[in-house]
Amino acid sequence: MNALLPRFLKVAYRKEPISSFIVIVGSVNAIIGGFGESWSLLSFGVMMVILAIILRWWQNNRKESQLAEQPVTRFLPPSSSRPPVVPLMPPIKRQPPR
Numbered sequence: 001m002n003a004l005l006p007r008f009l010k011v012a013y014r015k016e017p018i019s020s021f022i023v024i025v026g027s028v029n030a031i032i033g034g035f036g037e038s039w040s041l042l043s044f045g046v047m048m049v050i051l052a053i054i055l056r057w058w059q060n061n062r063k064e065s066q067l068a069e070q071p072v073t074r075f076l077p078p079s080s081s082r083p084p085v086v087p088l089m090p091p092i093k094r095q096p097p098r
Contacts, residue, residue: 016059022052 026048033041 016056019052019056019059022055023049026050026052 026045028045029048030042030045033039033043033045
């Protein structure tokens with residue numbers, strides 16, 4: 001269990017760094033506000049965590065909708081139907097060492 005949490009945090013932070021940063025800042029604010037009995041800081045931290053979750057959800061939905069809207073314009077022909085590539089430079093002729 002202890003090894004899974006750091007791995008999950010690394011994967012989440014690499015995928016969505018902005019919303020993960022907001023979650024970290026909000027959770028630290030919420031923890032400090034909870035232990036210090038500062039209800040305004042606790043509520044601010046909880047609101048930041050909720051904001052980050054909504055931001056991540058919105059970004060994921062936007063990516064999926066953009067992928068669905070883009071139609072495939074053309075397909076590449078099979079590789080066997082293309083002629084072989086001609087070398088652009090002639091082979092280098094090396095002179096024997098003197």
